[in-house]
Amino acid sequence: MLNDILTTGVGVETRNTEADDSLLWPAERDSLGDVVEGRFRSYVLGRRCARLALGQLGVEPQPILTGDQRQPLWPSGVVGSITHTAGYVAAAVARLGDLRSMGIDAEPDLPMPPGVVQRISRPEDATWLSSDADFGVTDPGRLLFSAKEAIYKAWFPVAERWLGFRDAFLEIDACAHTFLAHITVDGPLSTLDGRYRVSDGIVICTIELAA
Ligand SMILES: CC(C)(COP(=O)(O)OP(=O)(O)OC[C@H]1O[C@@H](n2cnc3c(N)ncnc32)[C@H](O)[C@@H]1OP(=O)(O)O)[C@@H](O)C(=O)NCCC(=O)NCCS
Known part of the structure; x- marks a missing residue:
């Protein structure tokens, strides 16, 4: 569904709800802190979708940390956005230069x-x-x-x-x-x-x- 409406960016979405620590980088695990199970799952799956989308842009796997206003900190030269709701998680990314910013x-x-x-x-x-x-x-x-x-x-x-x-x-x-x-x-x-x-x-x- 996501890639049907993106015109420039690359999207990855999942309806999977299985998530564990192995999908996170240690720095991401540390920055998340103690959270309830639902928040843990949505964070992990969001990071996983984001890394898969970044991979499609040719960006090496790396942690995606969080800024002081909860914004995802994308690798240099990339813009993107993450969303999660019950039973659905997605991320979309693009090269800065192709887009200035994204929101999903x-x-x-x-x-x-x-x-x-x-x-x-x-x-x-x-x-x-x-x-x-x-x-x-x-x-x-x-x-x-x-x-x-x-x-x-x-x-x-x-x-x-x-x-x-x-x-x-x-x-x-x-x-x-x-x-x-x-x-x-x-x-x-x-x-x-x-x-x-x-x-x-x-x-x-x-x-x-x-x-
Ligand atoms: C930030 C906000 C939009 C996120 O909404 P949410 O209900 O948590 O919904 P989602 O699950 O779809 O999105 C969460 C993701 O938004 C992203 N996000 C959070 N703050 C952000 C910010 N300041 N800038 C960009 N992205 C942000 C994060 O990636 C977050 O996921 P993560 O914490 O796992 O990385 C919402 O909490 C909020 O503060 N809304 C008030 C501001 C607003 O919407 N104004 C309307 C202007 S017209």
Whole structure:
């Protein structure tokens, strides 16, 4: 599913849930610290997908550590993004130069909990959220959430600062399965183009920011 919507980057995804220490580099194991089983599995599988994707770019296996704002620290000359949700983990990477930044986010294709959509949307989002277009998702609010998390992951490596859910709004093209994000705060990016797919119970959003 991921490689169907990536245009430049390379993606690796898994529905495997088996994970153990042997898939981690010691530095990754140390930086993860003590975590619950679910977090351990998602971290390990995310690193594994990332290393497989990096291998497709010809990058030697190496640890992918974590920055102080939880961002993955990619090898020099590479951009990428990692996502995990129940039963699905993925990573996507590209050469810096081919892309400036990437953001991917996966969510279950399920209704959002009550009240969340209101907290993460701007008035401009209400226009498409309340339209009768068929976005191909169970709950358009889930698409909003996933797209905004992908936006943050693509934004952060460029801006190196926080972006809140209400600091952006979306226009969605339900036919093309694309979206245009408008950033409403000052910064290095004012718009980002994204794509989405819904398949096998998963909504996935991708942003490949042109170099
Ligand atoms: C960072 C955030 C988007 C991650 O979401 P999540 O629910 O944990 O979802 P995912 O499992 O899909 O993604 C986790 C991965 O995101 C990546 N990530 C975390 N922080 C990041 C950052 N600052 N920049 C880039 N990627 C980041 C990491 O690779 C992480 O996986 P890892 O810890 O195993 O390496 C979310 O926790 C968050 O803080 N959201 C608020 C900001 C936001 O979304 N704003 C919307 C702007 S419109």
